[in-house]
Amino acid sequence: MAFRSFSALSLLCFFCLTSAQAAVVENARTWRSPEYTRLVFDLNSTIEYTISTLANPDRVVIDLLDTQVVADFTNLDLSNTSIASINSSVLNKQDMQVVLQMRSKVDPRSFALGENEQYGNRLVIDLYDSKEEPKSAAPVVITSVNDIDLAKRDIVVAISAGHGGDDPGAIGISRLQEKHVVLAIAKEVQSRINSTPGYKAVMIRDGDYYVGLRTQIEIAHKHNADLFIAIHADAAERASANGATIYALSHNGATSEQASRLAQMENSTDLIGGVGSVSLVDKDEVLASVLLDMSMTASVATSLEIGNSLIASLGQTTKMRRTTVEQAAFVVLKSADIPSLLIESGYITNDADAKNLDSPRWRQKFADAVVEGITHWFYQRPPRGSLIAWQQANPQQPRLDVSYTVKRGDSLSELADQFGVTMTSLKFANEMDTSSIQVGQILTIPGTTLEIAAVFTEHTITRGETLSQIALTYSVTMASIRASNQLKSDTIRIGQVLKIPTS
Numbered sequence: 164m165a166f167r168s169f170s171a172l173s174l175l176c177f178f179c180l181t182s183a184q185a186a187v188v189e190n191a192r193t194w195r196s197p198e199y200t201r202l203v204f205d206l207n208s209t210i211e212y213t214i215s216t217l218a219n220p221d222r223v224v225i226d227l228l229d230t231q232v233v234a235d236f237t238n239l240d241l242s243n244t245s246i247a248s249i250n251s252s253v254l255n256k257q258d259m260q261v262v263l264q265m266r267s268k269v270d271p272r273s274f275a276l277g278e279n280e281q282y283g284n285r286l287v288i289d290l291y292d293s294k295e296e297p298k299s300a301a302p303v304v305i306t307s308v309n310d311i312d313l314a315k316r317d318i319v320v321a322i323s324a325g326h327g328g329d330d331p332g333a334i335g336i337s338r339l340q341e342k343h344v345v346l347a348i349a350k351e352v353q354s355r356i357n358s359t360p361g362y363k364a365v366m367i368r369d370g371d372y373y374v375g376l377r378t379q380i381e382i383a384h385k386h387n388a389d390l391f392i393a394i395h396a397d398a399a400e401r402a403s404a405n406g407a408t409i410y411a412l413s414h415n416g417a418t419s420e421q422a423s424r425l426a427q428m429e430n431s432t433d434l435i436g437g438v439g440s441v442s443l444v445d446k447d448e449v450l451a452s453v454l455l456d457m458s459m460t461a462s463v464a465t466s467l468e469i470g471n472s473l474i475a476s477l478g479q480t481t482k483m484r485r486t487t488v489e490q491a492a493f494v495v496l497k498s499a500d501i502p503s504l505l506i507e508s509g510y511i512t513n514d515a516d517a518k519n520l521d522s523p524r525w526r527q528k529f530a531d532a533v534v535e536g537i538t539h540w541f542y543q544r545p546p547r548g549s550l551i552a553w554q555q556a557n558p559q560q561p562r563l564d565v566s567y568t569v570k571r572g573d574s575l576s577e578l579a580d581q582f583g584v585t586m587t588s589l590k591f592a593n594e595m596d597t598s599s600i601q602v603g604q605i606l607t608i609p610g611t612t613l614e615i616a617a618v619f620t621e622h623t624i625t626r627g628e629t630l631s632q633i634a635l636t637y638s639v640t641m642a643s644i645r646a647s648n649q650l651k652s653d654t655i656r657i658g659q660v661l662k663i664p665t666s
């Protein structure tokens with residue numbers, strides 16, 4: 164006989180108003196996040212239910228009282244979930260029992276959701292992978308940065324693509340979903356940050372799933388993030404509303420009616436998707452937010468500065484709805500000592516903006532500008548212990564500047580990528596105010612990559628030597644010698660001194 168264990172969580176039961184007619188499970192959906200499999204039942208009304216787990220083999224049993232199942236579970240793609248199969252059967256002629264055969268042990272958490280604009284009544288079951296204790300609702304730990312361990316560390320930018328999973332966010336023109344476009348933008352920002360020396364990106368989500376607020380903040384803290392950016396897309400009933408807006412947290416109410424409405428909207432969608440916020444809310448949450456508030460004043464000021472830097476760079480590629488940083492009480496920006504910004508990248512409900520948001524080319528440009536705004540600010544105020552701070556404190560390092568003639572189709576961001584330098588340092592080295600470059604323009608590429616710039620030896624050419632022999636002698640490529648010496652051909656002359664990169 165299988166032992167039926169009821170954990171504390173499995174006893175959660177929602178006693179809702181019972182309707183005369185049986186409830187119906189009309190549809191089922193699954194999502195996979197790094198930590199759990201989410202199973203959602205779409206219902207025609209509220210239901211009562213219990214959830215329990217069984218071991219050997221691992222199963223989750225969902226009893227739905229006075230309910231019929233018309234959903235076809237065989238259509239569900241369970242391939243990347245922890246569920247092996249789903250079966251349902253009738254109990255007592257009127258109740259349904261749904262049994263999930265699990266691939267491994269899970270800790271189920273569940274909650275019911277009422278109707279909203281996108282969905283009807285839902286029962287949401289999150290099956291947490293049971294490698295460890297399910298995440299307890301411990302207060303968020305405010306970590307201090309250890310400078311010694313982090314010498315020449317990367318500046319860490321946590322990127323949160325808004326919404327995800329069964330929370331699509333705003334739905335725009337041609338059914339464009341906010342959750343998809345903001346993830347695409349976030350990935351562009353990630354790749355640009357990661358290709359910038361001295362920076363590292365941390366993705367809060369990198370797939371189509373929802374990450375709760377508490378977990379978002381935990382992830383940012385776990386990685387000692389220096390900056391947290393949440394990427395969203397706006398929606399408005401007025402189709403003409405357009406442009407990007409940068410938001411920071413405010414303690415004293417919103418700076419505008421618009422900011423206040425938006426905060427309400429984004430906060431409530433976070434509640435819908437955020438598992439912890441609905442069924443597992445507890446006193447610690449309040450305590451945590453008090454702790455957070457205490458250390459947040461400084462980061463709000465910094466957030467505003469970085470926000471202004473973002474507006475300056477974004478303003479060159481995209482229309483800004485506001486040219487100052489808006490402030491409102493966004494829950495998602497409450498990440499304690501980490502400066503945090505929310506970027507509304509445009510209106511998904513506006514024709515031109517939606518076209519942009521849907522365009523990979525535009526998203527690339529937009530991401531470039533975001534990263535430029537970020538690096539520009541950190542260039543002026545690098546955190547202690549970071550590589551960028553170290554580089555600025557050691558300006559005497561040998562630098563290898565290279566000249567480059569702009570070709571048709573080049574963009575400053577691609578050149579920065581190609582040479583492994585930041586756009587900010589490129590603009591700085593060339594005294595440029597904007598990112599626009601012209602064919603034929605000669606750019607100085609600053610040698611900021613220490614590995615390349617710092618280490619080379621000199622070789623004086625003697626009679627009979629060739630470039631290929633020298634390359635062979637030093638185990639380097641001919642191309643690297645050409646680049647280090649800005650050679651236009653392979654012709655060398657006796658007595659000429661060559662720099663040989665030795666890294």
Ligand SMILES: [Zn+2]
Nearest residue numbers: 325332395396
């Ligand atoms: Zn949003």
